Amino acid sequence: MTKPSVQSLHPGRGRGSAKGVEGPRGHVSDCSRIKAECCRCGDRRVEGGGTHKYLTINICQRDTPDGGWTAEDHQLFKDITITCLAQGQSAQLLTFLQDVKNQGIVRSMGCNLLGPIANEIVRKQKSLGHCEAAMTHLTKTCKPNELLRGMLELIEDIDPDVIADTITALTPHLQTVILLMEDKAAPLGLALSALQKQISRLPVPYTQQHEEEDQYGLCRSCSALAEFVKPFVEEVQSDDGKTSAAPGDLKAELYNFCIGCLREPLLQSQLDQSRKSQLWFFATEIMRTLLAVRKNIPDLLFYIRPRRSILWDNPETKESRACIAYLLFVQHIAMESFPAVLSPVFILERNMEYINLLLNRKDESFLLKGLELYAKSLAYVQDRSLPVNLLGLEIFYTVPQNLRKILTDCPMQHLRERALQVFQLFINKLDAEAKHRFFRCMLKTSSHAGVEGFVIKNIKNEVKFSMEPGKGNGWFLGAEFPSLLELVLTLQQGAETDLLHGMDRIMESLNLLRFLLIRDREWKRNVSHSISAVTSHHPSPQSGVWAELCRLKREYLKMLRVSLSISRAYYAGEVKALREDHKLKAKEARVTAKSTGLVKNLTVRHKKDSDMSPEVQYQVLQSALVTFDLMESLIVRIEEITEEKAKIQN
Template sequence: MNEDQVNDIIKRWRRTPEQDLKAEDYQQFKDLGSACLTQGDGQQLLKFLQDHKNQSIVTSMGCVLLAPLLNEVVKKDKGVDRCEAAITHLTKTCSPDELLHCLLGLIEDINPAAISETIVAIVPHLQTVLQRLDERKASSVGLALSALQKQLSLLPVPYTRQQEEADEYGLCRCCAALAQLTKPFIEELKRKDGKCVAEDEELKTELLKFCMRSLRQPLLEAELSRDRKSSLWLFATEIMFILPAIQESLSELLFFTSLKRKTLMDNNQCRESQACLAYLLFVQLIAIDRFPAVFSPVFVLQCNMEYINQLLSSKRESHLVKGLALYRKSLESVQDNSLPVSLLELKSFYSVPQNLRLLLTDCPMKHLRESGLQVFQLFIDKLDAEAKHKFFRCMLKTSNHSGVEGFIIKNIRKQVEFSMKPGNASDWFLGVEFLSLLGLGLCLPQGAETNLLHDMDRVMECLNLLRYLVIRHKELRRNADVWEELCRIKDKYLKMLRVCIRMSRVYYSTELKVLKEDQKLKAKEARASARSTKLLKSITVKHERVSDMSPEAQHQVLQSALVTFDLMESLIVRIEEITEE
């Protein structure tokens, strides 16, 4: 198409009312504009758009040029400034409703390979369009933020410091752009000073939705630290200060969530957002000066347990890290030995320790297991005597893990020692009530057939507890009935344990003998090999079959088992010697 033909078309467009323009006109206008950009004539296109004689054309059909202009901006070729100027002119000239429709369509159809570049390019112009709207501004702001966050959720969240600084996928830049997008609307609400009409209330709701979605994605996934004011940390700070700016009470959001707020997203998503809010507030202390100081530490802990449970139920490292940190912070403010037994009747006070137990036993990440064990001990320290007693009984019945059971029995011994100090006497750990707990702890799960290697942690802690009890017999003898029953439980346990050790010693000695013979003779006979395999199949150490180990490792395990049995037997002898003395 030559220049004269183009000029004739433009003249026709100038004379044609908007309502008489056809679909072919819009397509032709877009094709001409795209051709200018392709040929590097961005300056000519900008001049055409800014010419006052063409404003009727621009007002009517200018929206169709947003896509090609934005593509040029995203590609960052020469002439980006002219394309930006052209988009700016269109956003101030065309119908804001049509512009919004076009921009939302562009956001929905973003090229997956250019999500961050497109969002960063589109947000300033989207802000201009939204501010021009007179009607349905609140719902339009909500649609825009939701569409942007939907695309943002497709970007991987940087977890390490190096990833965040590199910002390879542009998530951090996008978060900063979204925070900037909300600012004029927040300022608009602040100017109202609480005197809001229905439209303002709707805008507040849309901004609240934006904050709650941001808390869940990306902030719940991100590594945040007060010591490093990273991009995502700054975004978290923005979110935490938007909430009070739009008259949303942090305490109400966390502790008194209304039905209206719960409808903002599904219940699980809402809890995740609230969990992140609690983490930012109580662990990272962002906006803590905006939080009322009237709530007791026990009340805060009780409310936070729901969010802690939500985080510890997850398999994601970022969630577990935040859950443990929030649990620790919530406990640290509580006085030792103060949490009453009534709290253990709450669902969350049962679920959280059980999830923590699973983390301690199943989580492959050592740093989480170590942190989890510290928090587990901290929780125990905060329980009063009756609550400790009930909690120990519950864990001994439900844990099914020797390491956890050994940890609980070690705490039972510590609590007995504490109760023997002046002013700390408690029937729960010195009186009749203690006997039921002792009987539950001093038992062998499978009787004489118990795998002592598998249950070594529990058995050793049981023996240490018994040794302590017989050493401190004077305090316990003050109640003759208690002492008599304690001795009966002790004798029954030690008798069964001796039988178990004797059977285990014979079994493991035989295994060691067979292994030595096989190594020495290097026998190839199928019968001997089958016999060895059959014998070793049933032995497991730390969830690993001995039969799967090398002969050298098998020898070490079997030898260590015999040494362990010697140690157990020496402790039994020592307990009996102290008893006789």
Template sequence: MMNEDQVNAIIQTWRDTQEEDLKPEDYKQFQNLGSTCLSECDSEQLLKFIQDEKNQGIVKSMGCVLLAPLVKEVIKKDKSLDHCQAAITHLTKTCRPNELLCSLHELIEDTDPGAISETILTLLPHLQTVLLRLDEKKAACVGMALSAVHKQLSRLPVPYTQKQEDADAYGLCRCCTALAVFTKPFIEEVKRKDANGVCNTEDEELKTELLKFCMRSLREPLLEAELHKDRQSPLWLFAVEIMVTLPAIKESLSGLLFFSSLRRSTVMNNSQSKESRACLAYLLFVQLITIDSFPAVFSPVFVLQCNMEYINQLLSSKKESHLLKGLELFAKSLECVQDNSLPVNLLELKSFYSVPQNLRQLLTDCPIHHLRESGLQVFQLFINKLDAEAKHKFFRCMLKTSNHTGVESYIIKNIRNQIEFSMKPENTNKWFMGMELLSLLGLVLRLPQGTATDLLNSMDKIMESLNLLRYMLIRDKELRNNANVWEELCKIKDEYLKMLRVCISISRAYYSAELKALKEDQKLKAKEARDAARSTRLIKSITVKHENVSNMSPEVQHQVLQSALVTFDLMESLIVRIEEITDEKLSKST
């Protein structure tokens, strides 16, 4: 430990030494003296030293090394907070900007993971001061600073609920608010120079760096956040700032979304760029932020076609926040399109194939109920917008590729609705009343594995197909207008019902035998329990609805097997009813 006289002697030596003659050990000793003052709770004395007119040469030369200990002290939030803040403020106005930027950048890069928001909130105002002092290479330095800050903020969890956002436990919301303040003067500078028509290469570079910041922010944290215009949360306000900034720096929203004009996206790969633009589309068309300034010349079909790329990006994700935004963007993009208007050629586009397939996967695999519920509504909305030929092609595609009885039964319901719609004279068309209908019925009225088809797993599709058959036989008058269609329909029907009867007969015999074996097994087990004579016999293993029956309790096994037999009875009763209707129609026609 040095005494006061020794410290004063060293300080005097520094005052008398030219900057170029200062050695690395002088910088280290200066930092140690500052750290000692702080550790001994003498921040006021350190502030006096830094502000002393006689020491400005020392401060200008070596003051940057004090930033790290001062910032650490501020983050601790002890009694010396005001003195340390004042000291940092003085250093940022006195030291050389380039040296300050290096020191501040190191502090951001080396942020303690447990103090990210505190560090960013402490540094941003001072970082802004230093950047505004720059005359040369300001754009590159602004970009480097924004990138470093965003890298740290991306490590913070994004609050998803209102309660989490209000609590802001990790400080992300406060940091986003501070970032909006931080960028303001640079945005204003761009706007001012644009207005005066004096933009140079440096100004264009600054626009590019601000664009990169906006696009990164759209991807993280805004794509992850739950945003609602009726709740003016910090993240919502940050989203508004980003959306307002883009036009302010002369970046066209329609250009970014529709014409891939992200010409300066040199730091983002393609998927990141798509995620950013997907969030941009969501904020514009769903949350309607800055929608008043968006050109109204684009048709709803064109907007939908362009947005499908972003909808596909969002629905390809496994994250709830992405899926929810994708569903909402899809719904909003469809709402403005006229019913029965989307032409079949759109289905040739890759996105118009991928989006419904992703939606189908969400409906069948997603464990989150409200997403499946919303997904089904959007699925139906999409079907409603297709014209007759497009519906026909879409139904064929879904029946061939879905491999899910629930989805197939839903498609069959829609086929029935389209047949009913097409029976009206003003809606008649060949796709659901002419020969083209037969290709659809060929996919509907078939058993994928023939007599080996698992009727229980295919139950939804089979019951809906029988209901469709019954409906068409009841409404035969309209269908008989085309004799060829009616004749072919009857052939498909007869073949299907014949195959289905055989399948039901085989399945009923199998399940009845299993039920009988189960009852006998239970009797045997009861006898064995009484006699304790020999080990329990295992019943044969069968699979029902993806559950192994032999792994169930005897009571549940009995219930499942009995339910299977009831299902076969229901199917057969529908078949009988269809044949009765057929006979009734034949007797009337003779």
């Protein structure tokens, strides 16, 4: 019989031995091939018990196959390692693991030590160097499949407080394990899926300061993830197409990894090309990886649906492609790979799907990216060049409506301001007919006085532009203009319209009327040229278009005066009631001061309907009356101009 060889793994020093003594978790190993021997030393006893602090662990190696170790052996070996690390004896543990005589047991049961050693690495104690070396030795000695399974279990069970530290500690060793495998695709896919699942639990930094502090470790985790995939990307790039199908499977796994990272965390990150942060560099690495596995970014964005891709049209994949568009056109990452032959209008049309997706979300990061992508897509389009047929596409109706929702409903001022800039940019890119149609649509559907006022202001600007020599057109000077003007010069609820609520729209419509009357000669001349360019048998401008404008003006001003009278009377009555209420309360206060005993029996005649103080209510009512005076002054000025023009003609 072969005499067993013994290698001692002894945390601390001691004398003597006692067989059958309990291990760290009560395992008694009289007959086991792993024996825990206790050093009986009077001055080294563990408090509160008879177990000694210092153990000498003898591991008896026999001529046993690697798989011949029992479950008890595995558990006891793990417990012994935990005890060694707890006592700060990581150097002895490393010596034991590296000893040539112990490679059989290390190869068979070393995977059990991954957890304790990884935990010690995460704690970053003095034993960090020894534990790193021990982990490296295990990854080179143990069976790759068992190592992979053990590391994936560690990743799945990460405590939320140490996600980043665990990922940065494990990924280099996990990379080594997968590189040792012949078939790398499936293990890589499992590893990336597990890592991304844990990274998705980390909060995304919201500001530059948060990103620099990296309190939760998302930036460190992303950097570790980028380093982790590099050798696999290099393998895909070096493949000459003559190998097996494995590189193709690797491409698929790397592609899925990129799609996942684009959606989370990159789509939620605040990226800035001028401040190249860790997340910005991570985005750069993801785009490079995507180029390595797909080669052609335009195909991915605009043309080709991948074969066997059931998830191509699901919302998550669309979000990832929207992020690609943002990184490409806004951050200019991998822009050198994009062909310059594609027209700006084509790029805008294709990007509208991604813009719409981003603007439909409520998250600030999504809305910002949608607005910036929209602005960049429009920036390269020539002014006054987008044809009216584009507005026939549903997406060109939906996206401006989403912009309107941001303008009217979003609580964040910087988003509203940016949305207004993009809204104006879109208007600038439309040709005359497209503007005419778009303005009609917005006046009919916006239901918001501020947006309608902004549209009417643009109508005035377009009329002014059309009056310039050689710029005339029938959409803002000719026979088509009265149909648009009719939508402008109207009160939605007639005489009962809330003038304060519709103030922006009403003031802009009055300004447009005044402008048309002041510039009537230029307007009439250009109207005549515009109509004659379209048809030779149309009625004269004075009897046709101008007459229609005058009719709309008369009806509009008449209704507006009636509404002003009603509104002024109502608000003047409110001011009077407020004053009377104030006098009543002052009188009651004087009575109360004389008869303090009657305080509890006093009642207030008028109950307040508002949380505003009387002073604030009074200021609001006075402001309304001032607004009505301003409207009245504009109406008077328009009528004066009309009378002056009539005298000149006569």
